[in-house]
Amino acid sequence: MNLYRIKKSNIDRTGHGLYATKDIKEGTRIMNYIGNIITKKQTEESKKFDNEKPIYLFNLNNRYDLDGDVSWNTARLINHSCSNNCDYEGKGLKLWVVTIKDIKKGEEFTCDYGFGYDADYKQFPCKCGANNCVGYIVREGSRWRINKKFKKTQRVNR
Numbered sequence: 440m441n442l443y444r445i446k447k448s449n450i451d452r453t454g455h456g457l458y459a460t461k462d463i464k465e466g467t468r469i470m471n472y473i474g475n476i477i478t479k480k481q482t483e484e485s486k487k488f489d490n491e492k493p494i495y496l497f498n499l500n501n502r503y504d505l506d507g508d509v510s511w512n513t514a515r516l517i518n519h520s521c522s523n524n525c526d527y528e529g530k531g532l533k534l535w536v537v538t539i540k541d542i543k544k545g546e547e548f549t550c551d552y553g554f555g556y557d558a559d560y561k562q563f564p565c566k567c568g569a570n571n572c573v574g575y576i577v578r579e580g581s582r583w584r585i586n587k588k589f590k591k592t593q594r595v596n597r
């Protein structure tokens with residue numbers, strides 16, 4: 440039985456998300472993250488990846504990337520959250536999604552998309568609804584920069 444089902448997402452209201460079909464323990468592999476394995480050269484030369492933050496592109500090693508932007512990769516439907524309950528893991532040329540918290544039946548699976556903090560972070564608003572949401576899709580280690588910025592702006596506004 441699949442541990443997930445596809446449903447309209449509460450996070451990405453225009454799209455879909457993956458939801459737990461039963462209670463799942465922390466450390467469980469939900470599904471593989473699949474796609475086309477391409478060389479770094481192909482990545483560099485492809486117009487598809489001109490964007491600074493290709494959501495579905497994973498660095499596998501020095502030579503290869505994985506392009507998960509293919510219809511048969513169901514794991515691409517997992518949305519970003521500032522309080523994610525899953526993470527991407529990999530070994531060799533394989534990637535998968537693993538739970539990093541206990542998950543209740545009916546909860547949406549979420550990951551940290553791992554975007555860095557840079558000038559164009561505002562292009563990717565986050566609507567995850569978590570208490571600690573910083574409002575933009577930025578990886579956990581860089582969110583303090585946005586929090587700091589928010590505080591500064593608030594102070595100026597007062």
Ligand SMILES: [Zn+2]
Binds near residue numbers: 565574575
């Ligand atoms: Zn968020």
